[in-house]
Amino acid sequence: MSKRSDELHIKLSKIVGADRVRTDKMERLLHNHDLAPLPPLMEMGFKMMPDAVVRPKSAEEVSRIIGLAVREGVPLVPRGGASWGYGGAMPCEGGIVLDMTSMNEIVRMDVDNLEIEVEAGATWQKVIDEAEKAGLFIGYYPSSKPAATIAGWIATGGIGVGTYKYGSVKNNLRNMEVVLPEGQIINTGFDYVSDHSAAYNLNDLFTGTEGTLGIVTKVTLKAVPAPEVVKPISIMYPTLIELYPMMHAITRKRIQPLHIAFVDEHHSRYLKAMGKHTPGDGAILNVVLEGDKVSVEHEESVIAELITEHGGTRLSDEDAQHEWEENPYEFRVREVGVSAALAEVVVPMTEFTDTIEDLYTLIKSMKMEASVIGMLGDRNTVLLMPYYLYVEKKLVKSMASLSFGNKVGNLSMEHKGRPLGFGLFFAMNLKKIRRDGAPVMYDIKTVLDPYDIMNPGKMFEGMTRYGMPMPGAMMGMGMAMMALGKKVLPKDKGFTKAVKDHDPERGHHGGGEEKAPAPKEKA
């Protein structure tokens, strides 16, 4: 164990007690990554191993940990469910990882005021479930709700389920308790009422920060009364290109579905090849309606009319329900033993067809096994999540996964869109994507985090292990070369090979004597 770890262990123990500090090598290793499979080689360039991991239980503890970090000159890395893949929750200059998931209590379930005050490290699943028990509905959450934490999603500012109808989390924040990089504990908004007033909107400022401006410890979220009906509808088309006119048409009607999402034909074919339940091998448009019975019936009839006009096969209610329940499980395909690298970009609705065609051309030129899935952020914002399958143990292909993300990002910008998220991997893109807004962001960061201890290296380019900055241009060039390298390698067959050996009947411990129904409450 390093000397710094030993010292931090003693000092952190004084703040939170020895039970909630760990500096052993195993625990630190488990906090040196997020969803992205990084080759261990990266450790040579960046100090990805944290010096200590701590689980705070209150804003006061967080504040004191920050005080310690400032005094010691040690970086802090806040971490939620670590279910994102851009390296946002992993150290790159060592330091203290704050595992926020022990701050997971529901502080106030306020049915009268339609809001929920919750500690920042609770999972979205927990908050959704508790709200439901109280007769409230949270209509906005990340697809990764079983693992993603409240503040984790706030830090990404992302698009998710229900963004189409309710906006993202940033549109549903009443207030946040944030600990600033010099230790002050502040409130960013107001409980009970909206912040439609003068003065800078701090709720917005502290959203999408990737943990670079402070640590969110408590959040007050808006809720709505529970709906009478949640009704998923699925429509199948031969290809994603052929699905587009219907999706476009829905957005140009005044109906307001909760969620609109799609998978392409390749996604369906991978699942089918694995023996998973899938309604067919085409592209599927999933539209989820929600609200009063009469309004849902009306919206359903509008969709039925559009199907008559634009074609498509409406799937059974059972299949639609299945598609809806499978929403958090986008990567079932990995079960055969392959990895999936994901890119996230947004493009305008009008560029959809051209972007998809270019994406498929890119996938073909990089000789990849890949698919495109996505969802709508609003009537004109399409989130595309192309993923490519590869064998993680093969270093070159593993590295190429990063270049794929970069290429897709560039492609989106050619189509009036942009990639989402920076983290560690795409920090070099901040100036390119935020253009003349980027210097303002640098100024804000400098003012609020003068010691540069708050998640350094994320969003803003960081330092390598050797005290030198990682120049964006070099990183970009490196990625371009990796992509080029990928093009000259043989065609990917990772999935095709793996699926041949796959046994779909495996699992569930030999059970299945009864086909078990889902949990149900007795009426």
Place this chain on the structure above:
Amino acid sequence: MSAEKGSRNRPPKSIAKDLDACLQCGYCRDVCPVFEQDPWESASPRGKVYMLKQLDRKGFMDRILAVFDREIKVTDDFVERVYWCTSCGMCEEECHVEIPFPELWEEVKGWLVDQGVAPLDTHRAFLSRVSNVKNPFNEPESTRGDWSKEFLLSSKPEVMYYVGCTESFRMQKIAKTTATVLKAADVKFNIMGEEEWCCTSPLLRTGQKSLTESFARHTQEQMRISGANVMLTACAGCMATTKRDHTKAIGPLGYEVLHVAQYAEKLIEDGRLSFNRTIPRKVTYHDPCHLGRHAGVFEPPRNVIESIPGIELIEMPRNRRKSRCCGAGAGFKAQFDEYAVNIAAGRVQEAIDVGSEQIITTCPFCAVNLNAGAKQLGVRQPTIDLMQLILEALGPSV
């Protein structure tokens, strides 16, 4: 500190594909009962898989990276974390890529046992005891059938009642109750007595596989001698092991293995068992992991409960496939009793929250641990075996 021995420090090949499949999404964290007790990443299924993944891929590069504080090896801490598991299988249930986790954990434990760094202290004793006296409680074999003296056993039985170690030596009351219920339905049954050997569940769940094949053959031979083609168990662990693991070890058994809950359902359907007494009581049913998720038996015990006049069966929010573990399984209670009881207390609280007056279950371990949980909470919410409820409903004439 290091528990690493010899050169076999790479995890078994049989799990390599699952390690590749894991995307580290973390859906397994919040549903894991032991993770909740000590919520460090190293205690979560995701964290353990990440360690295994690094061990699986360990190579030349890792030697260089050791300079940078990155160390990949099997330590005592890691071994303990692997055993920090009740084998409840909720991680599999929630898994993004459907990794068959209970099997995976057993493979990993077996691998650690082969390396000589596992199992943990209390688990080691299981092996010598089961090997010597055919039960993990170290009780003399000759006394195994002592509880049955008051019952008329059939030499030409319809069914063999495989009593199990816990009911033979620690909870004879449940064994007697089960026998009384069989008698009430006029079922001709017999037991194996001192020829009944442990099903080896406590060994298998802790990675000790050596005795299962010979013990399974012995049980198979006893069944052949008995002439019966149905073997009943009143223990969820015995049921899952004698059915699934014995078949895995020696091939088709040649007889059916049923839990008494399943058999009681049949007896009721056939009109051989009927209830005379009305029991006006709100009860909930706790699915034992080994009978529910692992063996797929969810409805028969519920159907039996609901056929009793007056009983109101209320479900806890986490039921059937999503049922919460009682906290006792896979040697967890034996080694980490305090935490096991904490988990049980949480489960008992769920029962109280839905307005239950009594918890019904079908596994003696669950009953013991849930009762310990109720004691910790200081509440009156007794857990009883389904057979005890049946006996009560049969009325005073039995």
